[in-house]
Amino acid sequence: MLLLTGTFLWGKTxxxxxxxxxxxxxxxxxxxxxxxxxxxxxxxxxxxxxxxxKPLTLLGENYPVIDGGEKGEIIRIxxxxxxxxxxxxxxxxxxxxxxxxxxxxxxxxxxxxRNVVLEKLFFGIYLEKSxxxxxxxxxxxxxxxxxxxxxxxxxxxxxHNVVVDRNIVQGVRDGIYLEFSDHITINNxxxxxxxxxxxxxxxxxxxxxxxxxxxxxxxxxAVMFSKRIVMKGNTFRQNWGSAAFGMLLKEINxxxxxxxxxxxNTIGINIEGSxxxxxxxxxxxxxxxxxxxxxxxxxxxFEKNNFLYNSFDISYNxxxxxxxxxxxxxxxxxxxxxxxxxxxxVPYRPVKLFSYIVNRTPETIVLLxxxxxxxxxxxxxxxxxxxxDNLMDAMPLMKKTE
Amino acid sequence: xxxILKYSFYDLMRSRWSYVYFLFYLALGFVLLFLNHxxxxxxxxxxxxxxxxxxxxxxxxxxxYFYNSKEFTELLLAQPLKRSSIFLGQYFGVAGSLTLxxxxxxxxxxxxxxxxxxDVIWDFSLLLVTGAFLTMIFTVLAFNIALANENxxxxxxxxxLMWLFLAVIYDGLFLLSLIIFEEYPLDxxxxxxxxxxxxDLSRTLILLKLDISALLGYTGAVFKSYFGTDLGxxxxxxxxxxxxxxxxxxxxxxxxRKDF
Amino acid sequence: xxxxxxxxxxxxxxxxLSHLDLQIDEGGIFAVLGPNGSGKTTLIKSxxxxxxxxxxxxxxxxxxIRKKWKYRQExxxxxxxxxxxxxxxxxxxxxxxxxxxxxxxxxxxLIKRFGLEPYLDKKxxxxxxxxxxxxxxxxxxxxxxxxxxxxxxxxxxxxxxxxKLKELIMQEKDKGKTILITTHIMQxxxxxxxxxxxxxxxxxxxxxxxxxxxxxxxxxDFEHAIAAISTHTTDA
Numbered sequence: 001m002l003l004l005t006g007t008f009l010w011g012k013t014x015x016x017x018x019x020x021x022x023x024x025x026x027x028x029x030x031x032x033x034x035x036x037x038x039x040x041x042x043x044x045x046x047x048x049x050x051x052x053x054k055p056l057t058l059l060g061e062n063y064p065v066i067d068g069g070e071k072g073e074i075i076r077i078x079x080x081x082x083x084x085x086x087x088x089x090x091x092x093x094x095x096x097x098x099x100x101x102x103x104x105x106x107x108x109x110x111x112x113x114r115n116v117v118l119e120k121l122f123f124g125i126y127l128e129k130s131x132x133x134x135x136x137x138x139x140x141x142x143x144x145x146x147x148x149x150x151x152x153x154x155x156x157x158x159x160h161n162v163v164v165d166r167n168i169v170q171g172v173r174d175g176i177y178l179e180f181s182d183h184i185t186i187n188n189x190x191x192x193x194x195x196x197x198x199x200x201x202x203x204x205x206x207x208x209x210x211x212x213x214x215x216x217x218x219x220x221x222a223v224m225f226s227k228r229i230v231m232k233g234n235t236f237r238q239n240w241g242s243a244a245f246g247m248l249l250k251e252i253n254x255x256x257x258x259x260x261x262x263x264x265n266t267i268g269i270n271i272e273g274s275x276x277x278x279x280x281x282x283x284x285x286x287x288x289x290x291x292x293x294x295x296x297x298x299x300x301x302f303e304k305n306n307f308l309y310n311s312f313d314i315s316y317n318x319x320x321x322x323x324x325x326x327x328x329x330x331x332x333x334x335x336x337x338x339x340x341x342x343x344x345x346v347p348y349r350p351v352k353l354f355s356y357i358v359n360r361t362p363e364t365i366v367l368l369x370x371x372x373x374x375x376x377x378x379x380x381x382x383x384x385x386x387x388x389d390n391l392m393d394a395m396p397l398m399k400k401t402e
Numbered sequence: 403x404x405x406i407l408k409y410s411f412y413d414l415m416r417s418r419w420s421y422v423y424f425l426f427y428l429a430l431g432f433v434l435l436f437l438n439h440x441x442x443x444x445x446x447x448x449x450x451x452x453x454x455x456x457x458x459x460x461x462x463x464x465x466x467y468f469y470n471s472k473e474f475t476e477l478l479l480a481q482p483l484k485r486s487s488i489f490l491g492q493y494f495g496v497a498g499s500l501t502l503x504x505x506x507x508x509x510x511x512x513x514x515x516x517x518x519x520x521d522v523i524w525d526f527s528l529l530l531v532t533g534a535f536l537t538m539i540f541t542v543l544a545f546n547i548a549l550a551n552e553n554x555x556x557x558x559x560x561x562x563l564m565w566l567f568l569a570v571i572y573d574g575l576f577l578l579s580l581i582i583f584e585e586y587p588l589d590x591x592x593x594x595x596x597x598x599x600x601x602d603l604s605r606t607l608i609l610l611k612l613d614i615s616a617l618l619g620y621t622g623a624v625f626k627s628y629f630g631t632d633l634g635x636x637x638x639x640x641x642x643x644x645x646x647x648x649x650x651x652x653x654x655x656x657x658x659r660k661d662f
Numbered sequence: 663x664x665x666x667x668x669x670x671x672x673x674x675x676x677x678x679l680s681h682l683d684l685q686i687d688e689g690g691i692f693a694v695l696g697p698n699g700s701g702k703t704t705l706i707k708s709x710x711x712x713x714x715x716x717x718x719x720x721x722x723x724x725x726x727i728r729k730k731w732k733y734r735q736e737x738x739x740x741x742x743x744x745x746x747x748x749x750x751x752x753x754x755x756x757x758x759x760x761x762x763x764x765x766x767x768x769x770x771x772l773i774k775r776f777g778l779e780p781y782l783d784k785k786x787x788x789x790x791x792x793x794x795x796x797x798x799x800x801x802x803x804x805x806x807x808x809x810x811x812x813x814x815x816x817x818x819x820x821x822x823x824x825x826k827l828k829e830l831i832m833q834e835k836d837k838g839k840t841i842l843i844t845t846h847i848m849q850x851x852x853x854x855x856x857x858x859x860x861x862x863x864x865x866x867x868x869x870x871x872x873x874x875x876x877x878x879x880x881x882x883d884f885e886h887a888i889a890a891i892s893t894h895t896t897d898a
Contacts, residue, residue, distance in 0.1 A: 363589055
């Protein structure tokens with residue numbers, strides 16, 4: 001309690017509890033003056049549609065429970081400079097017409113939402129046309145079963161310059177969802193077991209996400225129709241299924257994908273119509289397809305990545321290639337390095353003929369690692385007929401890059 | 403039967419070929435590990451090698467042993483011994499010594515490289531189990547072929563053809579039929595087709611370990627329940643057992659009716 | 663000792679034995695004779711159960727041998743061509759056969775009799791044909807079984823060993839055993855056999871003593887008598 005009075009020294013503190021003078025949060029908000037702190041003590045508060053319309057700090061002591069009783073939204077912030085800290089919000093109402101959220105921030109600036117735990121929710125934290133805020137160290141545990149009647153964990157809509165850091169999101173539709181939101185920083189979050197995507201960008205530019213973990217989601221991260229996204233140091237694991245990928249890129253230009261780890265995904269990265277992307281220092285380990293390229297993708301470069309034990313390293317569906325592969329390490333590489341410069345003396349062709357056959361007739365996947373397939377792949381390697389003949393890493397590394 | 407097994411086994415343990423086989427695997431294990439310094443990669447290479455080489459070696463060795471021990475067999479036939487125990491004893495002697503060579507030959511280098519402290523131990527065990535099954539299956543198939551053919555050259559020819567068929571041609575025909583009938587739902591067919599070939603069955607077992615991420619990319623519900631649960635593992639193992647037991651039964655059946 | 667009724671055996675299209683009936687009583691030496699391809703070996707192998715007859719009934723020691731194997735405990739068999747697993751030593755082979763049969767044996771006496779002591783630690787693959795045959799003889803005679811079947815026992819033996827073999831056979835006969843012999847050496851037959859079974863085109867052409875045979879053919883020399891049977895039939 002003492003700690004937080006530091007933020008707005010000039011405010012006073014109003015305590016809320018079942019045997020305090022103020023017994024309800026709504027009551028406290030009404031009574032409070034700008035920049036006051038509402039200290040909500042341990043207990044259960046059956047309230048919903050709490051409207052915060054002035055700069056306030058809502059501080060929970062020992063995680064008081066605010067039970068929305070499935071009636072609608074729980075907290076709506078419409079004022080700048082609001083802090084929500086240390087609350088446990090449950091039972092958000094579900095509706096097919098209104099996106100009820102546990103906490104909704106509308107057209108407000110400089111907000112801070114932290115240490116909040118959300119359970120039994122529809123939408124979790126919903127930022128609407130709100131800029132310059134922070135969503136920090138929250139835990140969102142959903143129990144979503146179907147996509148059509150579930151919401152997203154953290155949603156940003158027309159919101160800019162927001163930091164989303166150290167949150168845990170699981171069991172919702174999209175863990176974190178961005179639409180028309182620029183200059184967002186998403187760091188150190190763990191988005192797991194979500195129905196659709198761990199992280200989802202639509203029409204959002206100049207965003208950065210680093211050091212996040214995306215595991216066992218319908219698909220890890222979907223980046224669509226966005227520009228200049230930086231993706232660094234993230235881990236994408238075990239996104240398994242027929243349309244599952246660690247990362248989906250659709251109509252993305254000028255992005256940087258650096259030092260990420262893609263492990264045990266059906267498809268590590270699925271790329272459609274994306275140009276001028278730099279892939280560097282990523283580890284692709286034990287994926288079904290490390291990189292699957294669909295449609296026209298131009299001027300992408302893959303450099304210094306590790307491709308380790310993937311069933312297929314690269315798969316293309318066309319004979320054209322305008323992408324550069326250089327200095328990667330491929331565990332499937334069988335060449336030699338006579339001049340001992342650490343670079344293989346024969347080029348590596350990462351696209352197997354078999355990946356074409358599987359694209360065409362998916363059932364043939366059961367013939368993976370068959371000697372017959374190896375023979376076919378070998379003959380294709382010697383004289384490419386179906387695969388782009390300039391698609392190769394002319395300078396494959398002999399050792400993994402660190 | 404156990405006595406025959408014992409003598410066959412001793413006889414083989416003393417023959418040059420068991421050592422050649424053992425040393426081959428030992429060398430393979432060491433070379434793979436030496437070249438890669440990487441257990442996971444060595445295991446993957448080894449898996450590819452095992453599903454092709456183990457059947458070939460077992461086939462050739464089985465046929466060779468059967469023809470070479472013709473005298474031994476005839477000596478035994480005049481003794482108060484059951485026919486089935488003579489042939490089963492010899493079969494288990496050969497299959498046992500081959501399996502032992504495989505397990506020791508590969509086990510020793512991998513153990514020295516710290517297998518027990520690594521997480522590929524399960525992959526490796528699966529590899530050995532698969533290798534053992536393939537040895538048992540292809541040795542008994544070879545025995546059956548040799549029993550049916552008095553002519554050594556013919557017996558050798560048929561055995562190698564059988565290997566070639568199961569290792570390569572079968573998959574070629576399989577692929578062709580999948581592509582020709584690609585408009586039809588093929589997932590049940592393709593799974594069934596793998597069970598009719600012990601090499602494909604072993605490959606499926608290995609795929610379940612190494613390529614599960616890719617296998618789960620296919621949409622069919624049958625695929626999903628086959629590869630997504632333990633069903634595929636148990637079914638494949640069960641079929642491998644059948645592939646071992648049925649030819650062994652055939653061997654005893656045929657041997658009882660054969661004239662010497 | 664042995665009863666055979668209506669025995670048939672075909673190898674492919676080749677009818678080797680047809681309608682063969684044969685009764686062999688207990689005790690004595692029986693020589694099974696006949697031209698090449700007359701079915702001698704097939705007959706013997708049928709008795710041993712190595713060849714499975716197409717039709718017919720075969721009894722050894724009073725019981726049918728169909729699908730049985732334990733009766734072979736009562737038979738000592740000397741195969742025609744002494745083929746042994748080459749990797750084994752003589753000693754080991756003897757030990758193995760003893761182990762397999764689990765019967766009292768007198769191999770030491772036989773080894774001494776045929777002078778095989780120096781070869782005991784040699785591998786079978788390194789032995790000469792004659793020595794192999796001696797080993798073969800030891801393996802056959804070391805057990806005490808009521809029925810002994812010898813397929814070309816004289817092959818490769820030097821005169822001294824042949825003499826020893828004859829002695830051995832006579833000894834066994836004196837114990838009241840039944841001994842079946844096939845051979846091409848007529849002198850050997852004349853000397854040893856109590857009765858002759860002559861096979862021709864898969865059937866018993868003649869069965870009786872040497873005297874009966876000579877009486878039948880009107881020859882007073884055994885070898886001529888045998889020759890006469892063969893020509894007689896080709897004439898007929």
